[in-house]
Amino acid sequence: MENVNKEITKRDVDFATWYTDICTKADLIDYSSIKGSMIIRPYGYAIWENIVAVLDQEFKRTKHVNLQMPLFIPESLLNKEKDHVNGFAPEVAWVTEGGNTKLEERLCVRPTSEVLFCDHFKKIIKSYRDLPLLYNQWCTIVRWEKTTRPFLRSREILWQEGHTMHRSESEARAECLQMLKIYEDFQRNYLALPVIVGKKTEKEKFAGAVDTYTIEAMMYDGVALQNGTSHYFGQGFAKAFDITFLDENNHLQTPYQTSWGVTTRMIGAIIMTHGDDRGLVIPPKIAPYKVALISIKNTEEVLAKLTAIETELNQHNISTILDVSNKSAGYKFAEAEVKGYPIRLELGPRDLENDSITLVRRDTLEKINLKIADILTEIPKYLDLIQEYLYNRAMARRDSMLYTANNYQEFKDIALNKPGFIKINWCGDEACELKIKEDTTLKSRCILEEEMVDNVCCVCGKPAKHKIYFGKQY
Amino acid sequence: MENVNKEITKRDVDFATWYTDICTKADLIDYSSIKGSMIIRPYGYAIWENIVAVLDQEFKRTKHVNLQMPLFIPESLLNKEKDHVNGFAPEVAWVTEGGNTKLEERLCVRPTSEVLFCDHFKKIIKSYRDLPLLYNQWCTIVRWEKTTRPFLRSREILWQEGHTMHRSESEARAECLQMLKIYEDFQRNYLALPVIVGKKTEKEKFAGAVDTYTIEAMMYDGVALQNGTSHYFGQGFAKAFDITFLDENNHLQTPYQTSWGVTTRMIGAIIMTHGDDRGLVIPPKIAPYKVALISIKNTEEVLAKLTAIETELNQHNISTILDVSNKSAGYKFAEAEVKGYPIRLELGPRDLENDSITLVRRDTLEKINLKIADILTEIPKYLDLIQEYLYNRAMARRDSMLYTANNYQEFKDIALNKPGFIKINWCGDEACELKIKEDTTLKSRCILEEEMVDNVCCVCGKPAKHKIYFGKQY
Numbered sequence: 001m002e003n004v005n006k007e008i009t010k011r012d013v014d015f016a017t018w019y020t021d022i023c024t025k026a027d028l029i030d031y032s033s034i035k036g037s038m039i040i041r042p043y044g045y046a047i048w049e050n051i052v053a054v055l056d057q058e059f060k061r062t063k064h065v066n067l068q069m070p071l072f073i074p075e076s077l078l079n080k081e082k083d084h085v086n087g088f089a090p091e092v093a094w095v096t097e098g099g100n101t102k103l104e105e106r107l108c109v110r111p112t113s114e115v116l117f118c119d120h121f122k123k124i125i126k127s128y129r130d131l132p133l134l135y136n137q138w139c140t141i142v143r144w145e146k147t148t149r150p151f152l153r154s155r156e157i158l159w160q161e162g163h164t165m166h167r168s169e170s171e172a173r174a175e176c177l178q179m180l181k182i183y184e185d186f187q188r189n190y191l192a193l194p195v196i197v198g199k200k201t202e203k204e205k206f207a208g209a210v211d212t213y214t215i216e217a218m219m220y221d222g223v224a225l226q227n228g229t230s231h232y233f234g235q236g237f238a239k240a241f242d243i244t245f246l247d248e249n250n251h252l253q254t255p256y257q258t259s260w261g262v263t264t265r266m267i268g269a270i271i272m273t274h275g276d277d278r279g280l281v282i283p284p285k286i287a288p289y290k291v292a293l294i295s296i297k298n299t300e301e302v303l304a305k306l307t308a309i310e311t312e313l314n315q316h317n318i319s320t321i322l323d324v325s326n327k328s329a330g331y332k333f334a335e336a337e338v339k340g341y342p343i344r345l346e347l348g349p350r351d352l353e354n355d356s357i358t359l360v361r362r363d364t365l366e367k368i369n370l371k372i373a374d375i376l377t378e379i380p381k382y383l384d385l386i387q388e389y390l391y392n393r394a395m396a397r398r399d400s401m402l403y404t405a406n407n408y409q410e411f412k413d414i415a416l417n418k419p420g421f422i423k424i425n426w427c428g429d430e431a432c433e434l435k436i437k438e439d440t441t442l443k444s445r446c447i448l449e450e451e452m453v454d455n456v457c458c459v460c461g462k463p464a465k466h467k468i469y470f471g472k473q474y
Numbered sequence: 475m476e477n478v479n480k481e482i483t484k485r486d487v488d489f490a491t492w493y494t495d496i497c498t499k500a501d502l503i504d505y506s507s508i509k510g511s512m513i514i515r516p517y518g519y520a521i522w523e524n525i526v527a528v529l530d531q532e533f534k535r536t537k538h539v540n541l542q543m544p545l546f547i548p549e550s551l552l553n554k555e556k557d558h559v560n561g562f563a564p565e566v567a568w569v570t571e572g573g574n575t576k577l578e579e580r581l582c583v584r585p586t587s588e589v590l591f592c593d594h595f596k597k598i599i600k601s602y603r604d605l606p607l608l609y610n611q612w613c614t615i616v617r618w619e620k621t622t623r624p625f626l627r628s629r630e631i632l633w634q635e636g637h638t639m640h641r642s643e644s645e646a647r648a649e650c651l652q653m654l655k656i657y658e659d660f661q662r663n664y665l666a667l668p669v670i671v672g673k674k675t676e677k678e679k680f681a682g683a684v685d686t687y688t689i690e691a692m693m694y695d696g697v698a699l700q701n702g703t704s705h706y707f708g709q710g711f712a713k714a715f716d717i718t719f720l721d722e723n724n725h726l727q728t729p730y731q732t733s734w735g736v737t738t739r740m741i742g743a744i745i746m747t748h749g750d751d752r753g754l755v756i757p758p759k760i761a762p763y764k765v766a767l768i769s770i771k772n773t774e775e776v777l778a779k780l781t782a783i784e785t786e787l788n789q790h791n792i793s794t795i796l797d798v799s800n801k802s803a804g805y806k807f808a809e810a811e812v813k814g815y816p817i818r819l820e821l822g823p824r825d826l827e828n829d830s831i832t833l834v835r836r837d838t839l840e841k842i843n844l845k846i847a848d849i850l851t852e853i854p855k856y857l858d859l860i861q862e863y864l865y866n867r868a869m870a871r872r873d874s875m876l877y878t879a880n881n882y883q884e885f886k887d888i889a890l891n892k893p894g895f896i897k898i899n900w901c902g903d904e905a906c907e908l909k910i911k912e913d914t915t916l917k918s919r920c921i922l923e924e925e926m927v928d929n930v931c932c933v934c935g936k937p938a939k940h941k942i943y944f945g946k947q948y
Contacts, residue, residue: 030594030597030598032543032544032590032593032594033548033551033593034544034546034547034548034581037544037545037546038544039541039542039543039544039590039594040541040542041541042539042540042541042609044541045539045540045541045542046539046540048542049540065516065519065520066516066519066520066523067513067514067515067516067518067519068513068514068519068522068632069506069513070506070508070511070512070513070630071511071583071614071616071630072508072511072567072630073508074507074508077507090573090574091573092572092573093546093569093571093572093573093581094569094570094571094572095567095568095569095570095583096568096569096570096571097567097568097570097580098566098567098568098618098629099564099565099566099567099618099619099620100564106571107508107567109545109569109583116506116513119506119507120504120506120513123504124504129799135516139614140545140613140614142545144572144573145573146573155572156544156545156546158542325603
């Protein structure tokens with residue numbers, strides 16, 4: 001039987017095909033008969049379930065509650081906030097017929113739910129006692145993308161969207177940054193992604209936001225993946241929807257708003273950051289199965305021992321997957337590599353005679369000979385090591401593709417020849433941002449929280465206001 | 475301040491308005507600007523989260539895995555199984571425009587996902603080794619209902635749909651009945667619903683099924699709520715979609731299929747079974763907050779003691795909600811009753827002097843004086859008592875509305891004068907079922923697993939094949 005991973009395109013030969021190969025060969029997705037709508041298969045969905053479990057707990061720890069808004073938005077409601085509708089209307093799907101009759105008003109399938117939340121908030125917010133409102137929704141959204149890629153850009157997206165209302169600007173801004181920090185910590189600590197965090201430019205911010213903060217992850221090929229955003233809305237939506245509350249002194253006030261979201265795109269980031277030519281590599285903390293148990297030969301003793309090891313690991317909350325099929329050992333190893341299980345344990349009759357077992361790290365492919373009696377103490381150590389190694393390897397790679405350009409010629413040289421992010425000083429003027437895009441196709445990634453000392457804009461030479469990263473994006 | 479529950483319509487005066495009053499006054503739902511699409515507010519959604527947590531664990535215990543299918547179904551795909559499309563096409567919502575252009579083919583928003591699963595199964599099932607496939611999906615479906623009521627009949631429904639494929643009929647039938655049993659046990663043990671379980675008639679079965687099994691719950695007003703179904707499909711869909719597998723002897727075979735689902739409708743059943751004139755009553759095992767802690771007067775000592783009690787209960791996994799607002803004690807009691815918290819604990823300065831606290835059961839409204847030191851041992855006992863009491867009360871009420879009719883005149887007398895279910899002997903002929911519907915509006919609920927001994931059909935007098943219940947339905 002042929003090894004499954006032989007069919008995977010080499011990562012350095014064709015990164016795009018390598019990516020979709022991993023998506024399908026690791027059983028993460030299947031294409032459906034609807035263009036741009038993928039099937040998230042059980043193994044891919046199990047990663048999402050793990051992501052949801054951790055984030056949902058974080059949201060609840062910070063006093064957020066979940067709810068469920070409608071799937072549809074009437075056209076008139078979508079039109080209520082001008083910037084917002086301009087941003088989203090071109091890419092929505094419209095329901096025009098229901099139950100065999102033409103609808104009086106078109107309904108779009110939600111591309112995001114700000115207007116639905118505002119419509120509801122207007123009804124339920126009356127007094128300062130009703131604030132803050134800290135709401136979150138896990139749901140499916142639809143954006144009618146022209147070109148689609150699994151997880152990265154699809155017509156249907158699984159995500160969460162937080163929507164909160166506050167008495168004061170400072171409280172809303174603190175909320176916005178708190179959620180950004182939760183996303184950042186989660187992506188660093190669970191997904192092993194060395195993300196860069198900052199503020200979007202006016203041009204790149206969310207349609208309707210005052211400020212958009214972003215999590216930018218750099219993929220293996222140096223291209224950016226925007227991997228989560230947190231928006232401070234100020235009072236824009238609240239005013240458009242006429243949402244008010246009575247403060248402690250019985251004065252009518254307008255509340256301050258945030259929204260924030262992350263999507264299944266994070267699974268794309270895991271693939272494109274940690275995967276290799278043999279397949280997927282999943283960080284242990286988010287892996288559906290942390291340990292694959294593989295029989296090299298199916299003797300009664302080997303099967304009994306593997307089952308005993310599985311039971312013991314499960315009892316210690318270490319999830320496992322057991323492969324005692326009649327396929328060849330080589331095939332089973334390859335399958336475990338394609339699937340990216342952090343650790344595999346190989347057991348054959350000879351190992352059993354020596355009370356030993358072979359541990360293979362998926363990150364380094366290193367083989368370690370263990371005493372069977374030491375499994376319970378060694379496995380957690382290796383899981384930690386792998387988690388740390390993946391983060392550090394991604395960080396080193398990312399750092400090797402971070403550049404600073406001191407003048408525009410230098411910027412263009414790097415932009416046109418080297419993948420990665422380029423840091424420049426920027427005057428803050430959209431004209432310079434547009435010029436860069438036109439000359440190099442690079443877009444601004446995020447404005448950094450760094451001090452400016454007598455610097456000039458890399459593009460126009462006028463006094464600079466910000467340090468900012470530019471890069472290509474998915 | 476007026477008591478919130480004074481605004482609730484009396485249950486025996488106008489049951490329908492009482493029901494929607496509970497839905498809105500207990501903050502379970504809000505109406506949205508889209509007809510028939512409700513907002514499930516945080517308190518209502520928390521009940522659903524508890525339901526999902528228990529059922530998902532049961533599905534995983536029985537080896538099912540979750541995945542996510544597309545939201546849309548192309549018209550041509552929906553048309554693949556004749557009975558199925560005839561059942562669903564009249565009540566779907568159609569997406570006809572996406573991203574500012576008219577679509578070449580209409581897409582319906584899934585009313586259920588059989589055809590999507592079959593389309594996928596055809597690709598991934600090759601050998602007997604791939605079976606059984608035990609899949610489940612938690613998602614939103616859309617059915618374009620004309621008349622809608624929160625939870626009971628809405629255009630958008632949150633639900634789960636299990637879809638499984640098997641090597642043999644016996645295995646598929648066992649799966650179908652296994653899931654029915656999981657639903658039944660869950661509804662009895664967690665939702666305290668004394669449900670009746672049986673098989674649907676040919677006329678009432680799911681579009682495309684060989685057999686449909688149903689969970690029928692009887693509401694306070696004697697009307698049935700179909701509260702979950704499990705279908706055995708045989709090979710109908712598999713043949714329509716040309717799904718085959720190679721068996722152990724390398725022969726091409728057609729697999730056997732099931733599907734099964736429950737929805738947010740179960741929340742409607744909780745309301746209409748346990749609620750009363752004061753509001754909602756939630757069975758403890760599914761309640762988002764098992765205990766409400768209420769201060770009668772906000773002295774420093776009272777607040778400190780309530781906080782300490784809350785911490786202690788939470789540490790023992792008893793969820794609580796603390797009301798130390800400045801509202802009157804009466805208002806707070808009423809609010810706790812509307813929300814249906816199983817137990818409320820009332821603490822004032824005088825109680826504190828005596829080291830005592832008042833426990834009020836939501837089911838019986840009985841007041842019990844407890845020593846504060848005994849809370850941790852007493853609360854779990856009362857939660858169990860309440861759970862049991864709710865089940866027994868619902869069972870006694872249900873039993874009081876179960877009738878047996880020995881001839882058709884008797885049947886019509888009961889049907890036209892008394893709410894509830896009527897058991898009859900039935901020949902199995904659809905003509906008799908239709909006659910009953912025409913004469914009385916009652917529909918068949920379910921065929922029972924009971925022996926027939928020389929009985930004749932209640933309608934036509936021919937030999938009877940089944941014992942069957944008839945009743946009005948939501």
